[in-house]
Amino acid sequence: MSSDTPARPTLLYSLYCGASALIAPFAWRKVAAKLRNYGLPEKRVRERLGHASLPRPSGRLIWFHAASVGESLSVLTLIKRMGEQAPEAEFLITSGTPTSAELIAKRMPPRCRHQFPPLDTAAAVDRFLAHWRPDLGVFVESELWPQMLVRARKGGCPLVLLNARLSDRSVEGWKKRPETARYILDQFDLLVTQNQKTAANLQAMGAAAGRIRPGSNLKAASAPLPVDPDSLGKVRGNIGARPVWVASSTHEGEEEIVLQAHKLLLKQHPDLCLLLAPRHPERGSTVETLVKDAGLSCARRSKGVMPGTATQVYLADTLGEVGTWYALCPLVFLGGSLREIGGHNPFEPMQAGAAVITGTGHYNFAETYAELTAAGAAAEVRSAADLADQVAQWLEQPETFQAARDAAGQFISRQSDQLDKTVDALLALLPARRP
Structure with missing residues (x-):
């Protein structure tokens, strides 16, 4: 198949979607218990089902999704810099752990809010997207949830994989499923990698070479940790x-x-x-x-x-x-x-x-x-x-x-120069405000 031909859903992706629906009740029970044990109110726990606990702001919304503490905090400086360049933009960060939510709340840049991400099921993802209607989605490092990506892209949201990092084991696993790997990577308009090795791996996995841009580690350009x-x-x-x-x-x-x-x-x-x-x-x-x-x-x-x-x-x-x-x-x-x-x-x-x-x-x-x-x-x-x-x-x-x-x-x-280049590349993908 030509790399210029859009990738199509694969059998493996369809099986994943079916399996996610089957295991969703068990996954929900597990993640909900973890959040409740941390002492979070029920309305925040239900964010994992796609039920927003905050209103969507007016204006263009840039959504960042990160796995946990390190990834979440690494984007705060980037969001601050983007906010200065695009003063009308609003920001949403999703991350899965209570610790990351707590730390983000203490360091939140202007015009930013945090939510827990929906489980990767059709119902939860659709509910999340229907409420937030992001204008640009930025996935940090290696946190790739197939339905979240596919459904966001289908809804017209440009997607970026930022600070991409893949272990050798992960790369070898994806290479065994090349059509599915290409289908998932094809959801991204831009893939910004931490280094040349990851750039080469992504291309070997089926990502279009023209969408890959080697960068540096985003965490290296973050603001210093706070001092008391x-x-x-x-x-x-x-x-x-x-x-x-x-x-x-x-x-x-x-x-x-x-x-x-x-x-x-x-x-x-x-x-x-x-x-x-x-x-x-x-x-x-x-x-x-x-x-x-x-x-x-x-x-x-x-x-x-x-x-x-x-x-x-x-x-x-x-x-x-x-x-x-x-x-x-x-x-x-x-x-x-x-x-x-x-x-x-x-x-x-x-x-x-x-x-x-x-x-x-x-x-x-x-x-x-x-x-x-x-x-x-x-x-x-x-x-x-x-x-x-x-x-x-x-x-x-x-x-x-x-x-x-x-x-x-x-x-x-x-x-610092690399961070400015990343800001420019992301803002270039931000579409005009939707009607």
Whole structure:
């Protein structure tokens, strides 16, 4: 089939639509229970069925759909910039997790609102689209729901896949279903990728080459995380002149390695304080036990305890304060990388002026880390001993550490131009206001 010929619905897509209708009651029960357990009101829970809890604003509406916290927050700077370029435009963000909704609400750009996305069933999607009538739909990273895409496009809404990222496993899976892959990708008017590798993969999966535009990682151009000056001042005052390092976004199986590294560091730097911020704050009690089992003194932020002059580990098990910790200390180990977890966004600490240490399990950011380590903006470690050596080097060699921070800052500064190009490309797809 010629790549110029519009792709048609496939048997697999039809089977998916049928299966989604069958499992919809079970899926609804599961997602509704999760939202209710979080304490959300019923009208917000019912957004997953396509029932809007807010009115549609007048004017042209640009809809962004993202999977979770990182993807949702990554578009806020882009929305702000688009809003400045198109002052009459309104914005809608959909994301599936209560945590993302909570954080978005705190940082919402002007003329923006949040809803939970409809389940990917015909009834829920049609109800959602009938109410919101988006003029442009932007899907972030790899959150592709087939019926949501097909039905939005059929309704006349131009679609963009933004910050596209696909794992090798996902690419191989789609290549086994080439006609369906092409049909889904054919719904997009524009596909903006994080890197050249993803651009090549999308084309190999059947996306039209003329619709693919390689870009950079959207998260690299996001605004810095918020900083609470009061909290920063209090914690800094309590720690005093002691040296500090930060271990952020750590997961199960990583804290033990970090704590082992800290014990090694304390032999040469007995007054060193570790600020440990687990990725999931609800694991605070578990992590506190790990700290005590390691024989280290601990102050736990969620209990309102401040670090003292002898506190060896300050356990920052709270949500939304990471920007404050990066402002406190620019020497950051970023978790999700000492195990094969995929890594986390290195741009957030770098935007705060930090240099980054990572493990080797950062496959979601492999190309980014390759560039950062080559530039000297990041360092890679494999073990507790490696981690301790790298932290010690940056503590003991301030010129080397400053050079790493400078390299990180230069990388971030190069992303602003790319963001402006993305804004222009999206606004070019925004149609004239519908009657």
